[in-house]
Amino acid sequence: MDAKRIIKKVAVLGSGVMGSRIACHFANIGLQVLLLDIVPENAPSDDQKTRNKIVNDALAFALKSNPSPIYLKSFARRIITGNFDDDMPKIAECDWVIEVVVERLDIKQKVFGKVEKYRKPGTLITSNTSGIPIHLMTEGRSEDFKNHFCGTHFFNPPRYLKLLEIIPTRDTLSGVVDFLMEYGEKYLGKTTVLAKDTPAFIGNRIGVFSIMSVLHYVDKTGMTVEEVDKLTGPVIGHPKSATFRTNDVVGLDTMVHVANGLSKNVPDDEAKELFRIPDFVNGMLHNNWLGSKTGQGFYKKEKVNGINQFYALDLKTLEYKPSQKVKFASLETTKTVDSLKDRLKILFAAKDKAGDFYRATFYQLFAYSSNRIPEISNEFYKIDAAMNAGFGWEMGPFEKWDALGVDNTLKEMETAGYKPARWVYDMIASGAKSFYKTENGTRWYYDIPTKSYKVIPGTENFILLDNIRTTNTIWKNSGSTIIDIGDGILNLEFHTKMNTIGSEVIEGINRAITLAETSYKGLVISNEGTNFSAGANVGLIFMMAVEQEFDELNMVVKTFQHTMMRIRYSSVPVVVAPHQMALGGGCEMCMHADKVVAHAELYMGLVEFGVGLIPGGGGTKEFALRLSDELQEGDIELNNFRERFLTIGQAKVSTSAYEAFELGYLKKGRDVVVVSPNRLLAEAKQHCLMMAEEGYVQPIPRTDIRVLGKQALGLGYVGANTMYSGNYISEHDVKISQKLAYILSGGDLSQPSLVSEEYLLGLEREAFVSLCAERKTLERIQSILTGGKVLRN
Structure with a gap:
């Protein structure tokens, strides 16, 4: 540059x-x-x-x-x-x-x-x-x-x-x-x-073609709005909004405007007929059913007797009907398949309506995308990059094609009547088996003019776990993997459902720290999941609480706390690199690191209050410790206490990494923010290496945490009771608030005192386990587990 x-x-x-x-x-x-x-x-x-x-x-x-x-x-x-x-x-x-x-x-x-x-x-x-x-x-x-x-x-x-x-x-x-x-x-x-200066450039040219292809397929086969959205969402690595909900958000008029522009400006496009607007879309335009901006589109929402009712448009009659849940046998078989590549193979091979849909629409997309080279771009990887970044696809057209197998898919496409560009045949003839390959931690693409593979430009400064996992993994279990990322730095990633933290992740953290302390310079904790971590495995906590296995539960919480303290007091630097959601235990992990290198889009918070608990993995203790480090004589002490109390009590979640500083989850002067997601791990590694080479010294456990005792405890109790009197919180919320205040104030002490981290962790653990014995807490946990909804009982 x-x-x-x-x-x-x-x-x-x-x-x-x-x-x-x-x-x-x-x-x-x-x-x-x-x-x-x-x-x-x-x-x-x-x-x-x-x-x-x-x-x-x-x-x-x-x-x-x-x-x-x-x-x-x-x-x-x-x-x-x-x-x-x-x-x-x-x-x-x-x-x-x-x-x-x-x-x-x-x-x-x-x-x-x-x-x-x-x-x-x-x-x-x-x-x-x-x-x-x-x-x-x-x-x-x-x-x-x-x-x-x-x-x-x-x-x-x-x-x-x-x-x-x-x-x-x-x-x-x-x-x-x-x-x-x-x-x-x-x-x-x-x-x-x-991109080249061609109509709609790359993203909208391919993206609108994909949408129009689906619309025409629906028009021909009579598939419903709900069926298509079920098939074109997360199951194939696309956003939850899938096809029709996305159209409602973007605006039907916007999509039609781009499609009409393409229809007029690409006279030599072999698939230009697909940019013609179907009759049902014209009917929606006539009715001004443009989506969210007009209150209705392919879907609409109405209140019936005070309850939201959702309706989907019948594309044949243009009448709204109650939205229906749909099921496909092929999709049911993929529920336990975590790998998108493996899911795609199953879905494209399916002999039901879903399989027919996937083969028809995606074979058409594969052929169309290949034929846009070199019209809209000289390199096909730019098409994948545009679709992934602009439309939220996990895998672009050529990446999906790779996952299915290029040669076999090509034969099936020909049988179905979809013919790709000549260069694809030349690629296979040259001996190349795929559009992409990974070597020595670097991703390569097939270069059409030279019929050879080249490194994707601009990726030289990235460290992507997907590229090095196969060759650089030194230990793994069912939920976590330790990878050598070079220069004496390890990376721990976890890959449980929603990256929740259970026993396998706790084992991974402890093993990673032990390995780093023995033979390496430092440890980074990061992953490439959709979210960094949704927190502790609440389902496990619920099961133990229902079975009244409180001794075992106490040990689980103690192990979690001990693991967070190992992150804090290891003999090598530990850097955590969170992105997107870092909730509950994921937030606590960050709070105990030597440094956090956070992606700017970070939604971080201690959210345990929503399930009837207090942060039990050291998060409450950490707020008490940080409060102590901020305390000054006079009224400011109680003002700061109130802010920390409300942050946990209201389960506040940051809307960005910068707000995480304001809420006290990240520390100014210690933690840093990275805007580019592809550079996150490389930046985290660099900071970890820098700390190690500058002579990292193992911290000493804190015994000098100043807590305020009764004067802060009284403030917490009065605040909770006032909120209860105003009908802002429930009686159970009062009980949780009182336990939270008890920990943050250091207990029922007659005057401000100095306490240790272990003392506060003991208070935190006792409160957490005792709340797990409460029926109303169990009801809240069950509501989250079964319906994903916060219950305020």
């Missing part, structure tokens, strides 16, 4: 749904942002508030939206608003100008005319368009403008969807393209994909 180019300030032109959210994401990574939009008609020249009304209202709306586009509310202060008429000269101070105005070429060109008037030479200028040819936008612009101009297509919402397509023109300097590719990945946390 161009070391001389530094991005300090970004201008975003256009504050609509995309513009305001792109501005928020640049603010997320610490940049100052200038967000501009048009002046309202007839706005007085001397009334700045009125002149900025459009941009200010748009930003305010974005900041109130859920999920939030901003990591932390205070980050919004990094965004300065203004308007095109008064504030366009300020773009001279910006290093990157991003245009996000309405999708009309004439308006974009008019905006670029103003931009050229004020931007300083060398400033990056990009357009976030999803449909207008990039090269048309620079007509009439200067050479410097053209050299530094590029398309940057963010997917909505920009904070959460990882795809960023980079679309250069023939005039774009190669250094500008390289900079944007690396900056997008490293700093914005995106999967950056280099």
Whole structure:
């Protein structure tokens, strides 16, 4: 990346749904942002508030939206608003100008005319368009403008969807393209994909084709909305929203707009007929049933007698009927199959309606994707990357094809009437067995022009466990694996259901620490699951509590606590690298590490209160310890106590890693945040190695934790009773709150005292086990286990 180019300030032109959210994401990574939009008609020249009304209202709306586009509310202060008429000269101070105005070429060109008037030479200028040819936008612009101009297509919402397509023109300097590719990945946390200036680029070209293929198949076979969503969700590594719920969220009009654009602009596409809109979709458009934005689409929700009722659209009659649960025999057989590759083989071989659906729609997709090379991209791996990052697929078309076996699948495709591109036949003839292969921890792709394998560019700085697990595993059990990630550092990953922490994970942690202390420099705990960890195995706790095996339960809790303390007091550094959900025990694991290297999208919290318990793996003890380290004389002591008490008592979960600092789960000055998910493990390893090489010293167990005793205990009791009197919490909540207050205050001590961690762990363990004997706690646990719902009894 161009070391001389530094991005300090970004201008975003256009504050609509995309513009305001792109501005928020640049603010997320610490940049100052200038967000501009048009002046309202007839706005007085001397009334700045009125002149900025459009941009200010748009930003305010974005900041109130859920999920939030901003990591932390205070980050919004990094965004300065203004308007095109008064504030366009300020773009001279910006290093990157991003245009996000309405999708009309004439308006974009008019905006670029103003931009050229004020931007300083060398400033990056990009357009976030999803449909207008990039090269048309620079007509009439200067050479410097053209050299530094590029398309940057963010997917909505920009904070959460990882795809960023980079679309250069023939005039774009190669250094500008390289900079944007690396900056997008490293700093914005995106999967950056280099795309050609073709209709809908890569992601929407393949993604909309896939959707339209399904719509036409449904139109032909009469499959129901519920059936298709059952088949196109997590079972094949796609998002829970599957096909039709995704359409409702995105908006039917948006999908149709892209499909119509493709139908007009790809006259030589062999499958252009599939971009024709089916009659039932036209009927929905006529009725304005566009999805979430109009309150109904393929699904709708209504309240009946105060209860939410869900309806699905009958595509034949265009009438809504109560949503039905559907089952397929083939899907039932895959319930115990964890590997997506193995599931796909079973599903595609199935002889039922599900198997027919998969073979028809995906064979068609495989053929279509192969035929888009080199039209939309010279390399097929970019198609997979775009689908995975933009549409949330776990495996792209060529990865799925690989999983099924390239040669055998090709023969079945031909039999079914789907013919892929010539280069696929040439690949097989060359002796290549797959589109991808992994060697020496690196993933390679088949390069079509040279008929050889090459390393996927840009992945050299990543450590991906999927690439090294086979060759670098040194120990494993049913729930965890220890992998040598080089330079004397081990990695422990766990792979239980939802990465819950049970006996096999506890064994893995202890074994990993023992191995690291014996023969290595340090340990990283990370994994590549959907979530880092959903916490302790609540089902095991429930079974032991129901059987009243309280001595055994006490031992299980003590073992968990001891394992967390081993993380804290090992003789080598232990770094934890969480991502997405890190709840309960997963949060406690992070709190006991020497350092946490967290992905920015981190939803962390001590949530045990929701199942009628208190954090029992050292989390409550750790809050008491951190409270002690923060304490000052005077009223501030009780203020801090109240904040810690409420954080656990309200089961607060961070909406980002930055909020985890605010809630006290992460520690300022110790823990760090990484925006790029692919760099998380490499960064964690680097920090672990740095601590080891700087002379890591094993910590000494704490015996100097200052607790407040009765004065804090009284505050906790009064607070709980006040909440109960106001009908905010139940009687059982009061009991849990009192036990929580008892631990945080160090017990019923007559005055502030110094206590040890072991003392607090004993209080924590006793409270946890005693709550497991409560019927109402068991009811709460059962509600979570059977229905996934928090019960407030």
